[in-house]
Amino acid sequence: MDKGHLGSGGGGLLALDASPRALGFLNLLSPPPFRATMDADDLPQHGRRRSVEVDFFSDEKKKKMSRVSAAEEPDHDIKKEDLTINLLPAENKNIKKNTEEDLASMQVELGRMNEENQRLRGMLTQVTSSYQALQMHLFALMQQQQQHKAAVPPASHQLQQEAVPPARQFLDQLPVASEPSNSSTEVGGSPRRQLQEEDQSPEETLPPQAAGKAGLEQQQQQEATMRKARVSVRARSEAPIIADGCQWRKYGQKMAKGNPCPRAYYRCTMANACPVRKQVQRCAEDRSILITTYEGTHNHPLPPAAMAMASTTSAAASMLLSGSMPSADASSNFLARTVLPCSSSMATISASAPFPTVTLDLTTNGAAAAAVPPISAARPHFHVPPPQVLYNQSRFSGLQMSSSSSDHVRPPPPPHMDTVSAAAAAITADPNFTMALAAAITSIIGGGASGQQHAAAGNNNTTVTSSSNNTTSNNTNSETQ
DNA sequence: CGGGTTTGACCAGCGC
């Protein structure tokens, strides 16, 4: 555990009792002169407390004190001029006075930090409990599904997917938890299926064979589109790759057009047939920004360190693919208002890319971060591009409407606006999703997961303070309108 | 020696 430095002066060594995630917040969000750096490698799981030493001596104070201690050291080789300086009563008095002032200010800061610590701890508890509740709910649904599995013909359920509320689709897209038995439920035993069974909606209008075929086709189509849906994460990092808790193997590298930096291709190696892949490329405009694009959903249990990113990417992909929701009145602002009612945008639903892409921009504006409360600055912000940007993208519409084949014709705007708005409403309507997503982003930014190591921590240090060029379509694959 | 990386080749999709 590294020591942090409080540069505001004062003296002494204090211990903060804080949870790792709260400390991660401190690490990220404490503006100068507070700067508490720490390594997340040895952090325990969230919920446990850990004592952290914070060295709050300023450098100048250290020098002064070392001079005083040197004067008090009998065996030390003290020069005469040192003695004359250190023994000046006026300066000694000043040092003493300054020390008292610093001590007072330090105590004020300590109180402030304790308050913030309490607040962060409360937030952590809330987020953790919500996450656990969601996980328990998922597990309970899976157990119920296993109990009813034999009673229901499997093919008939695929027909109901369009009728399933997107919040439930999100449940279905959740990454497999650490329970090994859950991995087999990725396709056939989703909680959505269980919910469909409970709904008992009429699906028997088709013959079993036709229903099975249609269900299989729809499943395949959904898997294909799910694989094409992408989640792009922009983060400042000097590391060649961000540590997201998963194991990746590089299988290719290409020079992309319009970007002098090569694009690297990785696939997940935590399971043999895991379809998840990611592309890593530095931003052409700002090479300190690392753009990591995830594609697909893991079909295997994930370590806790990987849950955060996987949850985020999976949920975002699910959001993109939940366009079957009939509602149309959810405006773009609804998403921003509901999920994260803060001003600056950090996440973008980008339809400018060849594939529907959600961009999570973790390179926020430093000024904005300083202007808003620290906790708010750590939250992701959803920004929905202007409608014309969205409905000009025929591929995005094609994803949502399988019948669309005229890729080069400007489509009429309303259906696509509905799609994106519906997707926005879909994820925001479920408070569990909001909490899970917030927890996921928090984990990523705060480095709370044990697997988020120095690379991610390096990200964290630059996340809040970096500048933002969060454009409407900030994906490197974006086409100019 | 096994696993990961590098890198040129290959293929598919798309625009002209």
Next chain:
DNA sequence: GCGCTGGTCAAACCCG
């Protein structure tokens, strides 16, 4: 049909 580009493959290479 041709060229361009993105994505993937696989042999060679590297490393612990």
